[in-house]
Amino acid sequence: MTGSPAHQSVFLRDLRLSTAHTLVTQSGAPGLVLPNETPTHYLQAVIDGLCELSLRDPLTGLANRRHFRTVLEREIDRMARSGEAALLLMLDIDHFKKINDTHGHIAGDIVLQSVARTLHSCVRPMDTLARYGGEEFAIVLPSCQAAFGRSIAERIREAVESTVVRVSPALDLHVSVSIGGAYALQWIRSTTQLWIERADNQLYQAKSAGRNRISIEEQPDSTVSAEEKSMLFGSSYPPLHGEDPSAVTGGKSVGPSNGL
Numbered sequence: 001m002t003g004s005p006a007h008q009s010v011f012l013r014d015l016r017l018s019t020a021h022t023l024v025t026q027s028g029a030p031g032l033v034l035p036n037e038t039p040t041h042y043l044q045a046v047i048d049g050l051c052e053l054s055l056r057d058p059l060t061g062l063a064n065r066r067h068f069r070t071v072l073e074r075e076i077d078r079m080a081r082s083g084e085a086a087l088l089l090m091l092d093i094d095h096f097k098k099i100n101d102t103h104g105h106i107a108g109d110i111v112l113q114s115v116a117r118t119l120h121s122c123v124r125p126m127d128t129l130a131r132y133g134g135e136e137f138a139i140v141l142p143s144c145q146a147a148f149g150r151s152i153a154e155r156i157r158e159a160v161e162s163t164v165v166r167v168s169p170a171l172d173l174h175v176s177v178s179i180g181g182a183y184a185l186q187w188i189r190s191t192t193q194l195w196i197e198r199a200d201n202q203l204y205q206a207k208s209a210g211r212n213r214i215s216i217e218e219q220p221d222s223t224v225s226a227e228e229k230s231m232l233f234g235s236s237y238p239p240l241h242g243e244d245p246s247a248v249t250g251g252k253s254v255g256p257s258n259g260l
């Protein structure tokens with residue numbers, strides 16, 4: 001809800017249960033059926049429905065940016081404990097402004113919805129797909145070994161490229177995406193921001209190299225930033241002569257073997 005505080009208070013004052021009911025039922029999300037057995041059940045279902053809606057992007061139905069960052073934080077926590085591989089992909093529709101400028105904003109919205117559906121068809125139920133910004137999407141793929149990342153990203157790129165977007169009976173569009181990817185740093189508790197920055201850098205590479213292509217960080221271990229090193233070893237990194245950095249990691253050979 002936007003506008004001045006005065007506007008917001010008018011909206012909040014006018015908010016009725018029936019408005020919430022309409023919001024929830026119109027969202028069309030599966031599982032959002034409002035029971036009418038008892039008032040308590042009904043109220044609980046409306047609240048559940050609103051909570052579910054607050055995690056979604058209204059245009060595409062995908063996870064919204066806020067929810068995605070929460071999922072990323074959880075993934076980082078899991079990586080730091082389990083050392084499993086996880087891949088973050090950032091995707092951006094190529095020349096999207098031109099689509100809006102040439103065919104109008106509604107056509108642009110239809111393209112966004114179509115790309116969202118295509119991406120959804122490419123990921124596993126355990127992956128989280130989000131609309132991260134205007135024409136930018138993000139996917140986090142837990143348990144994704146480094147050997148598979150490139151082929152998954154390439155499959156997604158091809159799926160978008162080969163999907164015709166029917167904007168109207170007289171207008172079919174072809175769109176493409178550029179994709180950047182970065183793996184979580186295993187055994188290291190990094191931050192969502194640093195992980196996103198690394199994937200974004202790769203997205204920038206894919207755009208600069210001509211678009212409609214992928215760029216995945218080759219060796220995540222060797223690109224640990226200075227900030228991540230200090231998270232791992234403390235602000236005294238590099239270690240003073242005679243100190244053993246592996247003591248900080250409980251004996252995991254994170255430092256020297258990863259080229260830090």
Ligand SMILES: Nc1nc2c(ncn2[C@@H]2O[C@H](COP(=O)(O)OP(=O)(O)OP(=O)(O)O)[C@@H](O)[C@H]2O)c(=O)[nH]1
Nearest residue numbers: 092093094095096097098100105106108109134135
């Ligand atoms: N239709 C529609 N357009 C949006 C939405 N959100 C952002 N946009 C538009 O997305 C466009 C993004 O343009 P740019 O950032 O220049 O990117 P681009 O044209 O895709 O260029 P490259 O990414 O460099 O290939 C702008 O025109 C925004 O107005 C939305 O929800 N719907």
